Amino acid sequence: MLKIHATVKKYKLSKYFEVLTGLIGLTVVNLLFFRSDPGFINVAPHPYWIVILLTASRYGFSGGAFAGIAASVFFLLFRTLALPDLAMTDFKSLAMWGKPILFFLVGVVIGEMRELNIKEYNKVCEVRDAYKDAFDKIKVKFDVLSEAKQEVDSKILSQESTLGTLYEAAQGLRTLDMESIYPAVLEILREFMDVDDCSIYRLEGTEFKLDTAIRHGKSFVPETVPFDEGLMGLAAAHKKTVSIREVASTESMPSGIIISAPILADNQRHVVGVLNVEKMPFLKFTSDSLRITGLVADWCGSSVENATVFKETKHKLIADEIIDAYTYDYFKRRLKEEFMRARRYELDLSLIMLEFPSLSNASDEGREEVLMAFSMILKNQIREIDILFISEKPGAFFMLLPTTPPAGARVVVNNLLNSFKALSVMAFETDQNLVELRAGVAGYTIGMEDPMELVKSVEEDVVSVLFAE
Template identity: 20%
Template sequence: MNKVEKYELVFIRFTWIFITVIAAHIIVQDIGMQTGKNTYSSTVVKLCFFTLITLLNLIKYALVRRNLFFSKKVYIPLRLTEILLILSAIALMGMGEWVYIVLMFLILITSFYMGRKFSLALMGYAFFSNVILELLFHLYIEKDSFINFYKSTEDIIHIFSIYLVFFLFTVFCSMLYKDNYENEQQNKKLFMEIANKYDQVAAAQEEIKSQNDKLRECNSKLEEANKKFMTSLAELFTLQQITQAISSILDIKELLKSVNDIIIGVMGVSSSTIILYDEKKGRLKVHTTNITNRKELIILNDNINCQKLLSTLQNGEPIFENFVDMEEYPFVEGRGINSLLCVPLITKAKKFGLVLIEHKYFSAFDDNNLRLLNIIGQQVGIAMENVELYQRMHEMATIDSLTGIYNRLYFQERLKEEFANAKREKYDLSLAIMDIDHFKRFNDTFGHLFGDKVLQHIANLMKKSLRSGDMIARYGGEEFVILLPRTGIKEAYDKVERLRNIIAKTSIKDELVVASVTVSFGVSSYPEFSNSESELLKMADNALYEAKESGRNCVRIPC
C-alpha cells in the first residue's frame, strides 16, 4: 500500500468520526433548543445528509481497498462530489467554518496524487461552488433581499481569504511533499544501489573463493596431467597413423596388415595377432600375425578357439593378464608368453574378431596399454564395417542382382578400359553377344519365376565354362555379353561354340517343369573387324541378328 492510499484511508476514518460527532451534536442541539414540526423536519434532513456522506465514504472505502478508486474515471467524479457535500455542509447545514479544515485536507491529499495543477483547479472549483452555495443560502433559504447583498459580498471576500490561505498552504505543502518524495526516491535508489553493490561484493568474494578452490585443485592435477602428456602424444601419433590407414585402405587384408604393423611398433610387444570370426561356422581364425615360427603358428591356430577368447568376443569385455595361466589360455603353451591383452573388434552391427597382443615378460602391460588397444580396436572395427559397406555398395553398383554377374553399366566401363589397353599394347580383343532363343515363351508358358531361373542357370554355366580373365555381364533382358581379352576371332568363335553346345545339352528343372534352352551368339573382334569400341559392339550385334535370321541356336561372325 502506497502513501496516497494510506492518506485516503485516514481521511475516510476521520470523516466517519467527524460525521458521528457532528451528527450527534446537531441532533442534541436541535432537540434541546426547539420543538415542533419544523425542528423535526430539520433534524431528519440533516440525518439524511449525514447518511448520504456515510454511504459515499463506504463506497470510497471499498474502491480504495480493491485498487479501483485511483482510476481517473472514478477518482475525479467522487472527489468533486465529496467537495460539493463538504461545501453543502458548511453553507446549507449551518456547520462552522472549521469544517474548512476537512476541505483543506482533501485538497492536500489530492495534490499528492494528481499534482499541483489539478489540486489548484479543484480549489477553484471549490471556491466557485462555495460562492454559489453561499448566495443560494442567502437568497432562497435566509430570504435576504438584494439590499443585504453587501453582507453576502463580505461573506464572499471572507471565503476568498480562506481559499487564498488554502492556496498558499497547498503550494507550500506540495513543495515540501515533492522535496520529501524526491529525497525518499533518491534514498531508496541509493539504498538499492548499496544493496546491489553489497550483493556484487558478496558474489565476487564467493567467486574468488570458488576460483581459489579450483586453482588449488588444478594445481594438484597439473603434475598428473604433465605425466600423461607424453603418453597422450604417443597415443595421438598412433591413432593418426591408424586413421590414415583406415581412411585410405579399402581392402580388408591390406588394412589389417597395416594395423598389425602399427600395433607392434607402438606397443613394443613380442607378437600381435588379428583374429577374425566366421559367423557361419561360429569359429575364430588367425588372419594376420607377425609370428613366423611354424611350431608356434600351429599351436596358435589349433588352440585359438578357447573359451576365454570366444567369451571376450561375445560379451565385448577385454582380457588383461600380466600372469598368464596356460590352462586358461592353451594357445600360449610352449611359446613362453607371460602377459597378454585381448580386445574385441565389434560394432553395433557385427562382431568381426579380436586383437591379441602378447609379451614374454610378466607385468608387461598397464591400464594405459589396455585403453590404447581398446581405442585401436574400436577404430579398426569401424574401419572393417566401412570396408564391408563399401564392398557391398560396389557390388550393388556393378553386379546384376538376379544372375550374380556384372551389369551393363560396369561392362561399359570395362569395355572402355580393355579396348584402350588392347589398342595401346596391340593385342586382340573379342566380344560376343548372346541371346536366349524364344525367351518370351518361357515367361508366357511357365511364368516369370521360371524365366528368372533360366537366366540364373545360363549365367552359372557361363561362369564355369570361361577363363577367369574373361568378363561376363548381363546386357539387358535375356541378352548377355562376354568380353574376351587377348583372344582372336577364331579362338573366340571356338569358345562360344563350345558354350552354346553346353547350354543346349542341359535341362532346367523347377518342381514339375523340365525345359531345355538354346542360345544364339554374335561375335566380333578388334582389330580384325572393328577399330573402335562402339564398332566392336555394333559388329557383334549385327552378327547376332544374322544368327537369329539363320534359325537361332548358332554362332555367327561378321561377314
C-alpha cells in the first residue's frame, strides 16, 4: 500500500487514484448495503456526483473530464448488467446514455471553470514569487549596507563615548554587592564597545572558573580553563591586557577570545579573575578597545576589593547599629558560651523568640524601621544581663536570658505583649498587616548536649498572638 501511494505521489496521479478509489468505494457500499439496486441506477441524485463534483472542483479540467468518463463507464456497466435482455432500442435510449453524458459534461464544464481559477491563481503566485525574490535581493543589499553603516558609525568616536562618559557609567560599579559587580562590568563593555559576547572568569586555585557571561548566540563557553592556558593565562601571568595579536597560534585561543584583561585586587598585586571579550565588530577592534577593556577590568578589581573588604568587615561586627541588636552570628557564639556555663554550673537559662510574620515580605527599609521601634521596647523591658539578637529570619528576634527559668521568661513575654499591644493601638491603627506577633519560650534542661537544641525547642514552642485589633 505504501508503494502504491509513493508511486501515485511521484507521478502526480492523485486525481486519477482518488476518482477510482471513490467510485470503487461507492460500489462496495452499493453491493454490501443496496444489492437490490446495483450501480444506484434508481437513486437521484446519483452518488457518483460526489466524486465528479469534488474532483472537478479540486483538480480542474483533466480531473473533471476523467471523473466524468470514469463515472459514465461505471454507470453504463451497471446499467448493462441490470438489463439481462439488452435490445438495440434499450442501447439507444436516453435512459442508457442520459446520465453518462451528463456526468461527462458537468465534469468538463466545472473542471474547465476550476482550471481557469487555477491558472489565474498560478499567475498571481508567479507575480508574488517575483516580488518576493526582488524583495529578498533588496533585503540582502539593505542588510549589507546596514552592517557596513553600523561598523562605520561605531568606528567614529563621538563625544558621548569618551572616557569621561565611560567613567560616569562606571559609577554603577560603586556597589558593595559582589553579585552585582560582574554583570555591571559586562554591560559597560556591551554599551560602549558594542561587544556581542563577553565573560568574566574567577581564579580558583590553578584554574579559571566561569562566573558571568553575555551571549547573543549559542556559542560554547567552557566552565573551567586551566590557569596557564591561552589569553587568560597570558593576561594573568603578565598582569596586563592582551589580545590575539600577541598570540602566534590559534590553539592558544580557547572559546575564540580576542581580548583578555586581568582583574587585580590587593593594590594591583593579586589576580582574582579575568575579563574576556569573545566577539565584537571588526572595526571596533582597535588599540582603544584594548585600553578601555583594561580600564574597565581595573575598575572591576577595585570594586571587587571594596566589596570583599566590606563583607569581611561586616562578618566581624557583632552588632547591628541600625536596629540596635546583636547579629545572628554573634548569637550562635554567645548561645554556646551561655549554654556551656549553664550546663557546667547547673544554672537556669531561657531563650525567647519573637517573630513578626508580616515583616517577612516587607521591604528592607520598612522592616528596619519597624524592628528599630520594637528593639527600643525590648531594651526597656529586659534586664541589662539579658541579650537581644536579630534572627536569621526576616522580622524576628532572639532574647537570651541567663539565670532565668522558663517561668520567668514567660512573665517577660507577657510584659512584652502588653507593651506591643499598647504600641499597636497608637502606631498601627490603620495597618491591619502588623497585628500579629509569634512568641515562644524554651529553657535549658539537664540532658541537652547541643545549644541548637534550645533553638529547636523555642521554635517548636512558638505560638501566634494578636496584639492589635
